[in-house]
Each structure stands twice: as structure tokens, then as C-alpha cells.
Amino acid sequence: MELLVASAIGVLTATGLYLVFRMRSFPVILGISLLTYAVNVFLFASGRLAVGAPPILDKTADLTYADPLPQALVLTAIVISFGMTAVVVMIALGAYLGGDDDTVNDAVQDDTTAKEDAA
């Protein structure tokens, strides 16, 4: 089971990274989403894996529970990552609508613009 989870994290990271290196904004966003899954699962797994032991206290019995702390951290992380994905999508959309271009790479900034900034 550990092998499955670890390899899933690895596959999600690898595919996420590959897509992040693409040149258009949409695949980059997909890549970031995959990386988000990878990171969330990774954080979650830091509480180690437990099957059938949800962290819901049973007042009558003395049980062992899955580690609740990483779960709480990952829960907010999932919601926040939605917010951040939405911001990135909006920026990508704005850039595309404004410049009719959805590539993520700028042309290298040359010295002339920098000098204008300074003046």
C-alpha cells in the first residue's frame, strides 16, 4: 500500500512538472493542479497511512486514530489552492484576452526599457 501511495505521489509530481514546463498557459495550469494533488497527498501521508481509523473520537472505546493534524492542514490547503488556481486562471485569461497570446514566456527584457524606468 505504501508503495502505491508513494508511486502515485511520484507520478503526479512527474506529470505535473512536465506540464508546468509547457509553453502555453492552460497546460501550465493543469500541471500546477497535478502538483497540488501531489503536495497535498504528500503532506497527508506524513501522518502515515491508516485504514479504517478515521479521526472521529469514540467516547466509549479506546481506539487508535489516523493522525488528525496533517488532515486539518491539508483541508485548508485544498481550499486555498482552489483560490490560487482561480487567481492564476484569471491572470492567464487576462493576459490572453489582453495580448491575444497564451504563451507563458516573455521575450527577454532588454536594457532600453530598464533605462526608461530609471529616467
Next chain:
Amino acid sequence: MSLFLIVALPFLGALLPGLMNSAGRQACAGITFTVTLSAFIGLLTNAPAVFAGNVVTVGVDWMPLLGLNFNLMLDGLGFFFAMLILGIGLLIITYARFYLSREDNMGEFFTYLLLFQGAMVGIVLSDNILLLLIFWELTSLSSFLLIGYWKHLPEGRQGARMALTVTGMGGLSMIGGMLILGQIAGSYDLSVILENRELIQESPLYLPALILILLGCFTKSAQFPFHFWLPHAMAAPTPVSAYLHSATMVKAGIFLMARMWPVLSGTTEWFVIVTTAGLITMVLGAVIALFKHDLKALLAFSTVSHLGLITMLLGTGTAFGAMAAMFHILNHATFKAALFMSAGIVDHEAHTRDIRRLGGLRHLMPITFVIATLGALSMAGIPLLNGFLSKEMMLEEANRTVLFNTPWLVPVMATVGSLFSAAYCFRLISHTFLGPVRKDYPSAPHDPGAGLWMPPAILIVPVIAIGVAPFLAEPFVKMVTASVLGEAAEVPTAYFKIWHGLVPALFMSIIATVGGLILLGLFKPLLRGWDAAPRPEAKVIFEGLVEGIVAVAKRLVLPLHDGSFSRYSAFAAVTIIGVGYYAWMTGTVGTATRELQPAGPVPVAGWLMLVAAALGLVFLHRNRLLSLVLIGIAGLMVSVGFVFFSAPDLAMTQFTVEAVTIILLLLALNFLPNRTPVESTVLRRSRDTVIAVAGGLATFALSYHYLLRDSVAPAISAFHVENSYKGGGGTNMVNVILVDFRGFDTYGEIIVLGIAALVIYALTEALLGGPVRARLLNRLPDQPRAGDMHPMMMVVMTRVMMPIIMMVGFYIFLRGHNEPGGGFISGLVVSIGVVIQYMASGFGWTTARLRYPYHGIIGAGVLIAGLTGIGSWFVAKPFLTSDFTYVRIPPFNEFELATAALFDLGVFLAVVGAVMLALESLSRLARRQEAMESEYPMDIDPSREDNDVALQKEEA
């Protein structure tokens, strides 16, 4: 009045001028004046205690772990400076009211001025050096705003930037010095540091601390070689120059030297560094000032010179020197502020400050002439004016000071400085006011209204009063000196008087005055010589230095960070993998302590689907719609994994977030191209593959490694398991952690979420307000539209489902504390319910039925959560302490009431608001003026009469 209030008043008051801006200039200046006056009166209420020799202190612990306490103290020195800051501040506010023109934004000006005033008062009243540093940096920032107030002038912007760079750099080094000092003394409280003179001076770290602190003082007080920024800061409006650059900010460095005098002075290092710097600054500033044609530049360099004089006096390390320094600070503040204001009047009336274009103003502006002449004569050191007294004391002190084993060095330099000082004062009077009346002034000069001349005139009163009757100032100056000296030395007994007999200082004074007159007579040939002589231009050097640093920084940064996202994301990935690999190779790997758990067929099936979806994405990502399906599968499998591994809350969250994310991406795809073109070369793709696979292997290895081992230190989760029910009153530990144990984190997170949604909203507004709008309106859909956009079946279905979804959301919210659920999840569920309405019945129909704006819902959520936290203050508990109780209302079962539920309600509202605002903003982009604005939920509705119209609209 409490010292806290005195410091807080200007900061609180800084909010007012901006608010009063629309009420007119009079109200705006009036409110600023009132605020300053209240602080001033508050200061005076403390005067009896200070004059009795007591030190007024107040304090609260702010961050005791760091030694940062909000401690304030008011002794003689602090009182003296606070009086200068607030008292001259009052005059400056009056003056500025009449000086600023109608085009200037007065509210902005007075806001900056009050900010600056508060920071200055904070510096002089701080009893904690870390607190002092905070105020110190605040003066740098607020003075930057003030100097650059006239944003349209390039000189203003450049001058502000230069001042900020120089003083900011000094502030940085001072932080280092103060930290060392605090480490030596074992406390950051000034009162403790001041008692540890021996300990500090014997420490091997004394010299570095001294140099770092002095760098801060010298940059702030414009001492050589950092004197060059002050004249460029003169691009500021004159009230700013008069306030910051004569009376207050430039004296901050001197204040700090005086404050630290008991612990830092008296050593050879202090003596050599401070006296030399002061002496050079004094002479250099005086010489340059003589040849400046701009009135304000002349005054700026004369300020530099006088600051050098005071620094030199502090550097000698004797009690008499310190007393003379304090006396001169008082005198200089009065006559220099008056002179700056007079220069401002001349500029205001004649529309030029160039001395070469002035002259003869004596007849045209008699009042200004009298004020400026008295101020200038005092500065030159003419008897019966206050400048004479402190200059005599300075010369006397110089006479006794031996630097570099050369007894004549200091007296001669001091005399030369005074001589040039007298010369530029005489030039200021004669070239501006004396001589014949000219016909070519840029504007006909005349005396201004009382609003402009009254403030400098008030300042001239002490100039004459102290000059004629020095004993008036004596008790006060001695009281201030006593608090400077502390226990390090006795206050000198010397009396302040005009006639000291035929002492050497008198002869030096006579030489200076006569020499000054001679120099004025020889001014024309001297100026020719000066203009011919090559001089280093500080501004050119400074700009060159900055440009050089920028060039170096560019060479370092641009290869990495050249605007290509692919490039630096690849760099980041490679670096992280490399660092991780290094750690892996150099660390020791422990043996596995956990058993591998067997995997049944279901987990393997889930794993296969996840991997297939992820790999499929890589190969099929060019088809964007298909890739959305694939990423949905990946997300679902992750949620299923959470269920399987005992994390029901996570699974519910992931599941609902998945739904809104897909809707979000679909909305985005509505605009973006539907296919990704093939652009990258095979080489590039293989390179990316290599990096990606390496990254995947790295995370795989790391997670596999730790999944088989227990953590090195025991996890803190045991505490949460233990206390979740006992302390938090809930059995769902994840939810109790979110709303109780780590409620502060959650509070921050909902705020971040709200900000993200507002950013999206703002970006949408910006897009719709710009040129993009036209393009959006003219955009042709790249895919055929559905004939029936809002099918009746769907509308009816969603209508029926809406209350059910709401009920489910409510249920999930209520059970959250004890069973899986809670604010986050129910917020997402309810959002999905609302989104379905948008999708089924259309944007216009849903918006029309929306009672509260989403911004408001976010705000209400954050407010409720915050107020719940604050509520615990009323029972004297820290922020966000939760409480709960069990209630039983027959015939229901016993149930629980917890403040955490209220907090969760805040979370719920913030999540609903943020998700909806984000999605709504995106879909607003898709709205076009005609077809989409239908108010009706269905395009075809038999009960409606205008069906034909709706259909026609749709076709158009």
C-alpha cells in the same frame, strides 16, 4: 497625558487630513493643527515631572521573547526634542497652510507630515532600542513621501530616492549595531543599556557596534561623507525643508548620539571618529554653502555645516561639549527654521530662489527682510543673538580639544568654519535683501500675509530673547544636559553669559566675523576661482554607483530570471532535486520501522486509474477539453484515496473543490483556444521529461522512505487526540483543530481566500474597463452554441434540488463538530448549489434573485469569525479561546452549543462568498450585451407571451 497617547496622537490624527480633504483647506490644516496641539499640550502636562528631574516611563510588553517592549520614557533630552518637534510642527502647519497652492493635495501632505511627526516623537520617547529602530525606519519612509511630495518634479523624485537610499542604508547598519549593543548589555531597554557603560566599552564588540550605530547617525544627520543627500532633498516643498531638514529629522542622528553618549562616548575611537567627521563636515559644508546660488541649497549646506559643529561637540566627550551641543541644537532649530521659512517666502513671492536674480528686497519685503536678517546674523554668530552664545561655547571647547596630537588643528579648523559661516550669512543678507531694487524679478515681490510671516517671526523671538538674556535658557539647557550625561559626568557649572572677558574664543569670533566680511568683499574673484576648480559632484558619483550596482545585479539575475516562466520553473525544479539529492546522499538512512501494509484489488484499481489519468494528461493535454476530463478523474481518485485512508473530511473537501475547479476551468476554456499547438522541439521535450522524471523519482523515494518509518520525534497529534473532546467539545478532531486549536491559522486562511476572490474581481473589473471589453463583445464563439441554452428539464430539476442541497449543506455544517463535515465543506456544497442555478437558469435570472453581494458575504464571514475571536477578550481569555456547553430543551436530546460553531459559520460564509465571487467574476467576462441578458430562466416557456421575442433574441 500618557506618553502612549502623545505618540499615538499624530498617527491616529494622520487619518484625519485625508478625510477632511473635501471639507476645504482650512478644515484640513485646522484638524492637523488641533491634533498636533493636543499632543503638544499633552507633552506640557508632563513638564513639571521632567523639570523636577524625574523620568516619566510607561511600558507594555510587546514581544518579550525578542526583548521588544513598547516602553516609552520622557526625560529632559526627550522632552527637549519632543518640544522642538511638536512646537515647530505647529508653526510649520500654519505656514504650510498658506504656502501650498490650490493644486497641491493638502490632505495628502498633512497625512505624511503627521506620520512623520509621530515617528519622530516615537524616536525621542522610546525606551527600547528595537522600538526606536522601528520609529527610525518610519521617519525614513515618511520623509521619502514628503520629499517626493511634488511627484511631477523629477528633482523631487530623485532627491527622495537618494535620501531614502542613504538613510535607509544607514538604518540597516544601525539595526546591526543596536542588536550587538543589546547582546552585550543583555537587554534592549535603553535604561538598562545606559547603566552598563563599562561592560559595553570593554566588550570586544564595542568597536563594530559603535561604527554601525554611527553609520546610522551620520547618514541621518548628513555628516561627511554622507552629507550629499541633504541638499538634493531640498526639492521638497519649503515647509518640509524647514521641518525635516533643519529642526527635526536631521537632528535624529544627533539625538541618538546624545542618547548613547553616556555609554559610547569617552573612548578614543568615539573621539577620533565623531570629532573628525564633525569637523570635516563643518568646514566643508560652510565652504560649499558660500558658493551656492540657490537660497535653499545655501541653507542646506549651512545646515550640514552646523550639524557637523554639533557632532564635533558631542565627539569631544566632555560634559561642556555636550552642554554646548544641546544649546546649539536649540539655537540652530530656531534660527534655521525661521531662515528656511523666509527663503520659502522669497521663493513664493518672487518666484525664484536664485540669489543672482535677487537683491534690493529690503525695500519691497521689509518684514521678511527683518526676520531673515536677524536669523542670518544669529547664524553668523553676532552678539546679542542666540547663535553667538553657542558658537562662543563651541570655540572655547575647540580650543581645549587636541586631535591627532596637533594642538592647533581643531581651533584653526573651527575658526575657518566659523569664518565661512559668517561669510555665507553676510552674503545671504546682502545679495538678497541689500543693494538696489531690480526691475527683472520673475514676479513682483511684496510681503506676504501674516499666515506666512508669523511662524518665522515667532521663532525669531527666542533668537533675540536668549541672545540678550542667556540666563533664560540656562536652567532648561542644563536640565537637558543633565539627562544627556546621566551618571557618566557632572553638569558643568559654567554660566551662560554674553561677556566672558578677553578669552581666546572672543578673538576667534572676531577673526571669523571680520574674515567673513572680507570674504564677502572678495566674493566675485573667489567665485571665479571656485567655478574653475574641479570638484567631485556627489550626485553623479551616487548615480554612477547605483547604476553600477544595478548592472551587476542584472548580470547575476537575468540569466536565471529572464521572463521565461519555463526557464525558471525548470531551474527551480533542478535546484530542489539537487539539494534533496545532496541531503539524501550525506544523511544517514535509518532502518524501516513500519510494516508494509498489504494492498487489496480496490486500491490497485484506484491507483491504476490515477496513473492512467495523469499519464494520459501528458499525452493528450493538447486536447484541452479532454484533459479536463482526465484531471477530473485524477482528482476523484485522490478523493477516493482520502476516504480509503481514513480522512473523510479531506475526501469531502477534495470532492467538492473538484467540482468547482472543473467549472472554473470550463469557464476559462470558453475563452482560451481549445487546442495547444505543438511548439517545443523533441530535444526540449526530452529535456523536460528527464527533469520531470527525476522530480517524480525524488518525491517517490522521499515519501516511500518516510511511510515506512515512524517520525523521529513523537508527533504532537497525541495532544489533539487527548484534548479534542475534553477541551474543544467535539469528537471530529480535524474540525476541532480547524476551528479551535488552530483557529488563528484558519482565520488567516479565510482572509487569504477572500483576498484571492477580491483579486479576481478586481482583475475582471480592470479587464472589462479596458480595451479588452470591445474584443469580448465582438468575439465570435469558436464552437456552435446550443440551441436551447437553458433547457426546461434542467431548470425544473435544479429548482427542486436547490432546497435539498441547502438542507444537505446545513446538515453538514451542523454535524461538523462531531462527525465529518464543517464550515469549509458545507460552504463548498452550498456554492455548488448556487452555481447550478447559474448554469441552469442563466446569469441574469440568478443575479436578479441575489439578495446579498458576494463581497459582503466574504466580509460578513471574516467579521463573524473575528468577532467570535474577540468575544473571548470579554471573559479575559486570549483571542479565539473557545467555550462550549451542553443544553437540553425538552423534548429534544441534549445538544451542544459552542462558540466554535459561530467561528465555523464565519468560515462557511467566507468560503461561499469567495468561491461564488471568483466564479461569478469569470462568467461576467462571458456576458454579452444582448442575448445573454435574458431575465427568464428558460428560453422556451409556454406560460410566457413574449416567447417569440426571446427566440428572436437568441437567434440574433
